[in-house]
Amino acid sequence: MTKVEAVIQPSKLDAVKDALLEIGVEGMTVLEVRGHGRQKGHTEFYRGREYSVDLLPKVKLEAVIPDELVDKAVQAIVEHARTGKIGDGKIFLSRIDEAIRIRNDERGVAAL
Amino acid sequence: MRKVLPKLFVILLILFAAIQGFAQTAAAQSDRIAKLEQQVAEAKGSADNAWMLMSAALVLLMTGPGLALFYGGLVRRKNVLSTMMQSFAMMAIVTVVWAIVGYSLAFAPGNGFIGGLQHALLRGVGAQPDADYAATIPQQTFMIYQLMFAIITPALISGAFAERMKFSAMALFMALWSLFVYAPMAHMVWGKGGILNASLGGRFPTLDFAGGTVVHITSGVSALVCAQYLGRRIGYPKELMPPHSVVLSFIGACLLWVGWFGFNAGSALAAGSLATSAFVATHFAAAAAAIGWGVAEWIRNGKPSALGSISGAVAGLVAITPASGFVGPMPALAIGLFAGVLCYFMVALVKTRFGYDDSLDAFGVHGAGGTIGALLTGVFASKVINPIFHDAQGNALSLGLFDGNSRQLLNQMIGVVIAWGLAIVGTLIILKIVDTVIGLRVPAEHEVQGLDLSQHGEEGYYWEASAL
Numbered sequence: 001m002t003k004v005e006a007v008i009q010p011s012k013l014d015a016v017k018d019a020l021l022e023i024g025v026e027g028m029t030v031l032e033v034r035g036h037g038r039q040k041g042h043t044e045f046y047r048g049r050e051y052s053v054d055l056l057p058k059v060k061l062e063a064v065i066p067d068e069l070v071d072k073a074v075q076a077i078v079e080h081a082r083t084g085k086i087g088d089g090k091i092f093l094s095r096i097d098e099a100i101r102i103r104n105d106e107r108g109v110a111a112l
Numbered sequence: 113m114r115k116v117l118p119k120l121f122v123i124l125l126i127l128f129a130a131i132q133g134f135a136q137t138a139a140a141q142s143d144r145i146a147k148l149e150q151q152v153a154e155a156k157g158s159a160d161n162a163w164m165l166m167s168a169a170l171v172l173l174m175t176g177p178g179l180a181l182f183y184g185g186l187v188r189r190k191n192v193l194s195t196m197m198q199s200f201a202m203m204a205i206v207t208v209v210w211a212i213v214g215y216s217l218a219f220a221p222g223n224g225f226i227g228g229l230q231h232a233l234l235r236g237v238g239a240q241p242d243a244d245y246a247a248t249i250p251q252q253t254f255m256i257y258q259l260m261f262a263i264i265t266p267a268l269i270s271g272a273f274a275e276r277m278k279f280s281a282m283a284l285f286m287a288l289w290s291l292f293v294y295a296p297m298a299h300m301v302w303g304k305g306g307i308l309n310a311s312l313g314g315r316f317p318t319l320d321f322a323g324g325t326v327v328h329i330t331s332g333v334s335a336l337v338c339a340q341y342l343g344r345r346i347g348y349p350k351e352l353m354p355p356h357s358v359v360l361s362f363i364g365a366c367l368l369w370v371g372w373f374g375f376n377a378g379s380a381l382a383a384g385s386l387a388t389s390a391f392v393a394t395h396f397a398a399a400a401a402a403i404g405w406g407v408a409e410w411i412r413n414g415k416p417s418a419l420g421s422i423s424g425a426v427a428g429l430v431a432i433t434p435a436s437g438f439v440g441p442m443p444a445l446a447i448g449l450f451a452g453v454l455c456y457f458m459v460a461l462v463k464t465r466f467g468y469d470d471s472l473d474a475f476g477v478h479g480a481g482g483t484i485g486a487l488l489t490g491v492f493a494s495k496v497i498n499p500i501f502h503d504a505q506g507n508a509l510s511l512g513l514f515d516g517n518s519r520q521l522l523n524q525m526i527g528v529v530i531a532w533g534l535a536i537v538g539t540l541i542i543l544k545i546v547d548t549v550i551g552l553r554v555p556a557e558h559e560v561q562g563l564d565l566s567q568h569g570e571e572g573y574y575w576e577a578s579a580l
Contacts, residue, residue, distance in 0.1 A: 045413045046354045047473070048460020 001096040001109060002070045006061045007035060008081040008089040013059045019076040020063065027112065028063040039087035058089065064096050066109050153248070157241075160248040163383035164257055170374025171260035175199050175267050178371050181364030182426075183271055186472050189356040190562025191275045192572040198270035201283055206263045206290050214262060215255050217295035219245070224307035224315065227299045244304050244312060246381040257378060258298070265294050265327045271472030272335030273342050273552075275353075276559050279567045281552045285542055293334065293538035297326045297531060308527050311500055318527030319493050319500070319511065319520065321390065322379035324434025324486040325531040332479020333535035335470060341543050342552055344469035346559050358419050365422035369398050372429045376436035389497055390436040394429065397436075397448030401428020404452025412460070420456070427455035427477050431485030438493035438500075438511060447488050451481050483528055490524035 008016060013030065020028065034055035041054040065073055074091055082088050101111040180199040187195045206214070216231035231237050234255065242251040266286040273282070300306040301320050308325075310317035320326060345353070355361060376394040380387035405424025406416040431451030432444055439447065459476040470476060493512030495501070501509040510517035546552060553559075558566035565571065 044354070045409070045415070045417060046352070046419070047463070048409075048412070048456075049349075049464060050413070051352050051354075 001064055001099055001112065002067055003062065003064045003094045003096050004070065004073055004077070005092045005094070006077050006081070006089065007033070007058050007091075008061065008077070009083070009087065010057055010059045012081040012083075013061070015080040016061060016077050019080045020061075020073060023072045023076055024069060025063050025065055025073060028061055031060040031062070033058050033060045037087070037090065056087070064099055064112055066112060157248040160246075160382045160384075161250065161253055163387065164246075164249050164253045164378060164381065167374035167378025168253070168257040168260050170371045171257070171264065171378065172203070174368050174371035174375060175260070175264045176203055178364050178367035179264065179267050181360045182368060182422075183274065183361075183364070183472050185357040185360030185362070185364060186355045187274050188353055188562070189572060190564055192356060192360075192564065193570050194279065194563035194567050195270070195274050197279065197568060198274070198282060199267040201279075202263050202267040202286060205283055205287055206266060207259060209287050209290050210259045210262050214290060214295055215258065217291065218262070218298040219255075219258065219303050221304045222299065224305060225300060226296050227303050248382055254381070257381075258302075261323055261327060261375070262290060262294055262298070265323075265331050266290055268327070268331035268474055268478055269335045269338060271474030272339040272470050274471040275563065276342060276345050276553055277338075278550065278552060278554050279563075281546050281550045284550060285546045285552075288542045288545070289334065289539065292542065293330055293534055294326070296538075297330050297534055300530065301326050301527065308523075308530065316523050316526045317501070318486075318523055319438055319489050320434040320486065320527065321437035321489075321498075322376045322433045324430070324482045324489065325527050328430050328433060328478040328482025329486065329528060329531040330535045332475045332477070332482055333532050334539040335474030336468065336479060337536055337539040338543065339468050339470045339475070341540070341547075344467075345471065346556060348469045349464075349467065355419065362418060362422055365426055369425055369429060372398070372433075376429075376433060380437055386437055386498060389440075392441050393436045393439055393444035394432055396441050396444040397428040397432030397451070398425045399428070400445040400448030401425055401431070401452030401455075404428070404449040405456045406452075408453050408456040409460075423459070423473070423477065424452040424456065427451045427481045430455075430478050430481035431488065433482070434486045435489040435492060438489055438498050440492075440494060440497055443488075443492035443494075443514075447485065447492065450488065451484055454484055455481050483532075486524050486528050486531075487521070490521035493520065 006016070010032075017028070017030075035058050036054055036056055039056065041052050041056055043050050043052050063073070070093065074093075077091055098107065099111040100107055176199060180196040183199065184192045184196045211234055213229065213232050215234060215237065216229050217227045220227040220230040222228040237251050237255050239250040239252065241247050241249055242254065245251070246254050266289050269289070270282065300308045300314070301318055302309060304312055306312070307315045308318040310319050318325060347353070372394055373391050377387045377391035380390055402421050402425040405427065406421045409420040410416045428448035428451050431447050435444070435447055455477050458480045459473045463470060463473070463476055489512065491513045494515045495508045495511050498511070499508035501511060503509055512520050543552065554563065554566060
């Protein structure tokens with residue numbers, strides 16, 4: 001089982017979510033976060049003082065999926081989240097030791 | 113002779129009856145006229161009283177929720193309730209102080225600087241008008257109207273020490289300030305025998321229609337003193353502390369604009385054409401000032417901000433306050449425009465240059481705006497608008513510089529200097545006393561935690577997941 005964590009532009013969330021559902025990803029968690037990579041922030045003014053806002057709103061999508069689906073999932077995310085500009089985001093993959101379904105104690109891939 | 117006498121008698125009898133009849137008609141008529149005069153006076157008094165009660169309510173609206181929202185939106189989320197409480201507490205505390213002794217110290221006859229105690233506990237303040245102040249409304253109406261001014265003035269100061277002052281210290285400070293700074297200033301400018309009173313023969317008549325000196329200079333300058341005495345907020349100016357809700361501030365500012373009609377137009381103390389003139393001047397100044405600040409920002413920063421525009425409107429309203437019942441609509445536009453631009457630079461340049469932490473720009477807007485407004489009143493005041501000065505023959509005398517009276521500017525400066533002086537000295541003394549007795553500033557951990565939690569045990573917005 002692999003955990004896919006994708007930090008994407010908030011405006012791309014709907015497209016990415018729908019694409020993942022289409023390829024068979026059944027569960028995910030979505031977080032509203034702030035962050036930046038190489039993207040510069042924007043400047044705002046308060047009482048005549050200029051200041052730069054570095055931490056930009058992003059969306060983080062997390063899904064734990066069977067290993068066989070990983071390539072398709074990554075491709076779906078990249079395709080639907082990419083704009084070609086700096087700030088598109090990143091995807092991280094990590095190994096998951098165990099998954100448990102709370103309702104009925106199912107374990108492993110059956111729990112996903 | 114015998115034939116004439118009875119005829120004479122009859123003629124006399126008829127004459128007598130006729131005279132009696134005429135006398136009765138005349139008496140009945142003068143009776144009716146007297147009654148009619150009383151009814152007309154009552155009708156005029158009713159109109160004036162209705163307007164004044166409405167104005168009093170409008171001015172209270174300026175504090176709650178106008179100022180509470182305006183200031184509340186400008187602070188960080190963790191301090192929103194404490195900031196609003198600072199305005200709200202004034203509504204409660206100043207009312208009690210005013211009722212007990214504040215009104216008397218401000219408006220009872222005394223000496224040139226402070227009133228006496230004849231009206232302590234509001235003795236003698238009832239349905240009878242006090243003709244010196246407002247001949248057509250109950251003195252009680254006058255008292256409650258003035259109370260709303262006494263409430264908002266100290267509330268304005270809270271903008272300077274927002275996010276770091278103890279609630280208990282603030283409450284004590286405000287009670288003392290209201291007695292020893294506000295009441296004397298109000299007495300000097302508006303009270304019987306006050307040395308600055310323009311309508312009642314003060315030694316240095318200062319034209320202040322609705323409180324440029326009494327309200328805005330005293331509060332604004334006191335704010336600067338407080339900001340310096342208490343010191344900067346932890347993290348200022350390096351750490352950025354933008355408003356947590358410009359939306360709240362926006363709503364507050366609009367309520368201030370509307371409420372200000374009660375503040376300025378109500379200061380006519382009657383529902384006549386002077387109230388209209390003040391109403392128009394007030395509105396025009398706010399509009400021009402919003403544009404002035406907005407354009408200044410547009411030029412310097414490339415964009416006009418919402419916060420800047422509403423602050424500009426407030427600056428214009430402050431500046432027109434002393435002038436509102438003395439200037440025409442066009443000068444009102446000029447005063448507003450000037451104040452909008454000046455206060456923008458006070459807040460954007462001067463504050464940064466000198467580094468004082470006047471958190472919510474109480475000095476930059478009220479202190480500076482009030483000062484420039486008081487001085488411009490001496491420039492633009494016109495006897496055509498409000499013939500307040502008369503010579504011995506009853507002819508109206510020139511008011512301001514453009515009216516032909518260059519001396520008034522000097523009197524305005526005297527009023528301004530006295531306001532500045534009283535604010536600085538009075539505030540310093542009171543701050544020292546309160547600091548010694550209670551301590552002014554919250555401890556550092558409380559400031560970091562936020563005053564809502566540390567001073568009031570509350571959160572403004574409760575976002576715990578479990579409470580969903």
